[in-house]
Amino acid sequence: MSKKNLREVALQLLQQVGEHGGYSHILINQAIQKNDLSNQDKGLLTEIVYGSLQRKLTLQFYLKPFVGNKKLDKWVQWLLYMSVYQMVYLDRVPDHAIINEAVQISKKKGHRGISGFVNGVLRNIQRKGVADFSTIEDPVERLSVETSHPAWMVERWVDQYGYEKTSEMCHSNIIQKQVSVRVQPLKLTRNQAMDILQSEGYEVSEAGLSPQGIHVDTGNVLNSSLFPNQITIQDETSMLVSEMMDLEENMKVLDACSAPGGKATHIAEKMKDSGEVLAYDLHAKKVKLVKDKAETLNLSNIQTNPYDSRKLQEVHSEETFDRILLDAPCSGLGVLRSKPDIKYHKNVSDIEQLSTIQNELLHSVLPLMKKDGKLVYSTCTVDHAENEWQIDKVLKEFPELEVDQSFFDQLPKECQSLDGLSEFGLQIFPQDFQADGFFITRLQWKY
Numbered sequence: 001m002s003k004k005n006l007r008e009v010a011l012q013l014l015q016q017v018g019e020h021g022g023y024s025h026i027l028i029n030q031a032i033q034k035n036d037l038s039n040q041d042k043g044l045l046t047e048i049v050y051g052s053l054q055r056k057l058t059l060q061f062y063l064k065p066f067v068g069n070k071k072l073d074k075w076v077q078w079l080l081y082m083s084v085y086q087m088v089y090l091d092r093v094p095d096h097a098i099i100n101e102a103v104q105i106s107k108k109k110g111h112r113g114i115s116g117f118v119n120g121v122l123r124n125i126q127r128k129g130v131a132d133f134s135t136i137e138d139p140v141e142r143l144s145v146e147t148s149h150p151a152w153m154v155e156r157w158v159d160q161y162g163y164e165k166t167s168e169m170c171h172s173n174i175i176q177k178q179v180s181v182r183v184q185p186l187k188l189t190r191n192q193a194m195d196i197l198q199s200e201g202y203e204v205s206e207a208g209l210s211p212q213g214i215h216v217d218t219g220n221v222l223n224s225s226l227f228p229n230q231i232t233i234q235d236e237t238s239m240l241v242s243e244m245m246d247l248e249e250n251m252k253v254l255d256a257c258s259a260p261g262g263k264a265t266h267i268a269e270k271m272k273d274s275g276e277v278l279a280y281d282l283h284a285k286k287v288k289l290v291k292d293k294a295e296t297l298n299l300s301n302i303q304t305n306p307y308d309s310r311k312l313q314e315v316h317s318e319e320t321f322d323r324i325l326l327d328a329p330c331s332g333l334g335v336l337r338s339k340p341d342i343k344y345h346k347n348v349s350d351i352e353q354l355s356t357i358q359n360e361l362l363h364s365v366l367p368l369m370k371k372d373g374k375l376v377y378s379t380c381t382v383d384h385a386e387n388e389w390q391i392d393k394v395l396k397e398f399p400e401l402e403v404d405q406s407f408f409d410q411l412p413k414e415c416q417s418l419d420g421l422s423e424f425g426l427q428i429f430p431q432d433f434q435a436d437g438f439f440i441t442r443l444q445w446k447y
């Protein structure tokens with residue numbers, strides 16, 4: 001594929017994800033598979049798409065003095081964002097080539113007027129350079145523009161966690177994500193998997209938060225011979241969720257929100273494929289992903305069913321489960337590095353609605369927990385309303401419920417001194433391990 005086509009694919013992806021909120025990682029992978037890209041082109045495509053999405057608000061700030069209030073079609077906006085992204089952040093392509101390709105694309109997609117306009121804007125930026133953030137006086141607005149997070153989000157985080165933590169988080173959200181995989185331990189050990197990955201040319205290291213986790217520092221691990229049957233892609237902090245379930249063999253476990261099955265399969269592995277994992281999710285299509293993942297990893301103790309887990313009391317009696325995982329639907333503000341489009345599509349009312357659903361789910365599944373059972377509640381977001389305040393609320397609503405104190409003792413040593421520890425559980429920030437931000441806690445009945 002020529003570079004020109006590669007940039008056309010990038011533009012198409014940006015329009016798709018940027019405007020319609022598609023899952024960037026899935027769409028990029030599909031485009032990579034569909035267009036037979038060289039390794040170098042794959043890297044460039046991924047970098048242009050993620051980079052432009054991650055820095056959209058910064059790119060708008062850079063473009064504003066050159067575009068003014070001129071109304072532009074969406075595709076022209078994205079073409080300008082991705083061109084300026086390459087000019088400012090990527091060294092390997094010379095500016096004149098970037099401008100030339102943008103002009104060619106706009107000629108193909110628009111009329112002469114557009115290509116002349118695109119040419120003029122980009123040449124002006126090349127000549128005059130882009131503005132400095134220090135011209136923005138308000139610190140919240142500066143952080144918002146500099147790290148490309150909506151101002152309401154920065155303001156909310158500053159209120160909840162303070163400026164310094166928020167600044168660290170916002171800066172960490174715009175760097176490339178570390179890739180981690182989980183080894184299927186019933187098939188091979190972590191050391192064996194690391195040896196094989198190294199022999200295939202990957203640079204790897206142990207992930208500290210799970211004995212099954214491996215960091216992959218270079219190379220596309222989807223091409224490894226171990227994928228997908230012996231290793232699965234999962235973030236290190238996501239692995240910590242099932243690690244904290246205090247699982248034993250032969251337990252009866254409920255995974256109330258299980259798709260696509262990362263944690264359900266981890267639970268099954270940790271129980272050595274014994275006992276029962278009942279995995280639910282809303283729609284049959286999503287539940288199939290869990291079933292497929294279990295089959296791929298050769299795990300037989302997972303039963304999948306589409307169901308609204310807010311109504312699980314219709315199908316299960318009280319005090320049925322030894323362990324419950326409620327990995328709740330959430331705003332996803334802990335995973336902005338891999339899904340940068342989320343930050344432009346979410347708003348405060350989404351957080352409020354989600355926190356209501358989370359509370360309904362907790363009310364539905366808590367009675368299903370055995371008297372000596374435990375429930376792990378987790379989200380991949382950073383927001384008190386979905387995390388600490390949610391737990392505070394449910395503890396008040398169920399006076400016989402408490403946070404299991406042994407949860408804190410069982411945390412890996414790397415987590416023992418994190419700022420995100422509170423009486424309600426652990427908030428992991430994206431900057432803590434350069435991994436996804438997660439909230440995890442464990443509840444039990446007082447007895």
Ligand SMILES: C[S@@+](CC[C@H](N)C(=O)[O-])C[C@H]1O[C@@H](n2cnc3c(N)ncnc32)[C@H](O)[C@@H]1O
Nearest residue numbers: 257258259260261262263281282308309327329
């Ligand atoms: C954070 S994701 C779960 C990720 C999963 N635990 C994993 O590790 O792969 C939340 C899931 O909750 C599901 N969900 C949302 N509302 C639900 C409901 N009322 N009942 C069951 N599942 C629900 C969503 O479809 C989504 O797949």
